[in-house]
């Protein structure tokens with residue numbers, strides 16, 4: 001545990017240091033050589049905003065992870081409607097998905113009640129659907145992401161399936177590690193922090209859910225959560 005903690009601090013510092021060094025570099029350039037160069041100034045300011053946003057996303061995710069970890073052993077007590085939550089998240093992605101030529105398709109009953117933490121379940125659905133759009137989109141044609149909320153016997157499940165490039169099997173067991181990415185540049189280019197699935201895993205643990213990842217390279221991936229029967233209210 002101590003080793004993991006030390007690695008985590010080193011990784012988090014490194015992730016923050018890169019955009020910070022770039023920001024400081026541009027500030028110095030703007031104070032010096034590019035002071036009077038309007039075109040360069042516009043260009044550098046644009047990069048600086050991007051780097052600042054990257055730091056801000058990273059800090060949001062670090063705080064989110066630490067909040068979930070802090071009360072990991074306190075089970076949620078409120079009844080929430082999983083369908084309302086997922087529908088809201090799907091709607092929040094409606095501007096982004098068409099930009100990536102992704103069609104979001106939601107299949108869900110009218111309602112499905114689970115015992116859970118609303119904000120955490122929103123975060124979880126945002127991370128999974130956001131990833132499916134980021135990594136499931138194809139360069140040359142439109143594709144679909146299927147989001148399915150269902151009740152089988154007394155279990156509630158949420159699955160997010162994309163038809164993107166998929167994930168080679170050797171990576172699957174490590175995807176929920178903090179800062180683990182298959183392709184760091186692709187993750188960064190998509191605004192990723194490498195913490196999304198670690199957050200999902202923690203939220204899933206707190207909800208005593210099962211978190212399953214299945215993927216066939218070339219065909220796409222499915223990320224699925226199964227909430228245990230005793231956490232489900234009779235509908």
Ligand code: ADP
Nearest residue numbers: 131132135181182183187192193194195196197
């Ligand atoms: P990131 O911020 O990099 O997206 P995540 O923790 O959400 O971090 O995901 C970790 C890595 O898992 C990603 O960098 C990507 O390589 C891989 N990944 C996540 N979701 C998918 C997906 N739907 N398809 C393919 N790869 C994925």
